Amino acid sequence: MSERSVSKQKRGKRWYTVIAPENFDRKELGSTFADEPEKISGRTVESTLGELNDDQGANNVKLTFKITDVGSDAAYTEFIQQELTRDYLRSLVRRGASKIEANVTAITKDDYRVQLQPVAFTTKKADRSQEHEIRRIMTELTREAITGHTYDALTESVVEGRLSSAIYGDAKVIYPLRRVEVKKFSLEARPEEVEAEEEAAVSVDEGDVAVDVDDETEA
Template identity: 35%
Template sequence: MARKKASGGRKLEGWKAKSWFKVYAPEFLGKQLIGEIVSSNPENIPGRVMTVSLGELIQDYSKMNVRASFKINEVAGDAAYTQFHGHEMAKEFVRAMVKRRATRIDSTLTVKPLGSAREIQVTVTAFTISHARLSQAQEIRATMVKTIEDFAKEADFESFTSAMLKGELSKKMFEVCKPIFPVKRIEVIKSESVSSAADRAAALRK
């Protein structure tokens, strides 16, 4: 019995040694509080990823089917600050947008926003109103890719990410693609922030 009590005491002491840290979104999203984590050592917190509802974060009901992830990169006191890590639209929601006799057009590309040390891998999908011919689908795909690449050349990382998450980038693509063939919707269904090729090469040399 004495051993059991001692063991329980150690567990309680270990829990008491842990502290709560408030986690905040990046500055371009208003540094909003997105959650809390517990840790016994602040040095173990950087690198952790927190995922939240994008709709709740930006107060947009149309984005409730999207989850956004943020990676902690700095701890100061009891505050943990993050950088954008990625987002993904619910797969079941994406499947529901594919209607009978319509065409789904996908493309995945990696871009490096203006002046950024990080790249973003983006998956974009267009949903047509009716069946599109192969040549039309190819032109829509090429137009979406060009629109994203051109925008990345003009926007820094925060501006690019904000436009992507809030639907502004999707609207740009919709406007230039609809003259090609009737498009019902265009969405950036997934993204991930990745290290640049130069950074990855430097890391391998170490």
């Protein structure tokens, strides 16, 4: 490719400032380069909670955003995932103590399907019944948090540590805990995707009923 062609391509491209959602104070996440706005829609951008809040102590929390709307010189995002770094999780593990995990998938008040993975670390080794009860509490409180909040409100609860604190407060009476964290929080499906899946499931069920009726008629 000639230098003139390369120069022409560069002139046709422009930089877009990537903006975090409102519940992350519309902070700048960086910038991206494209010749057409449509080409950056759907791109993902990673950051850390530490970078957004200028707090090095929170660099162990990775955040992922997805570009959903593009303006003249800015790209707007939605939050799609929070995940703790592997190094941080390894630092929480202690020999002779219990690591208790749960995995909860549910739908928020405004019909987003999300998955949360809380994890608790005990001070010493808990027995099996205690681990089971702590996991039950984690699962119950996490499910209540999901179904009782909108997606944005749930995001704030997780990112700000309120859900972890609630689990810690209820579960520590079962066995002394050293730490509770949300290991991973991810968006599984947006409302329109959830609705489409439900409609497809209903269609399949109706088809099964129709087949059953035909079979009975033939019999």
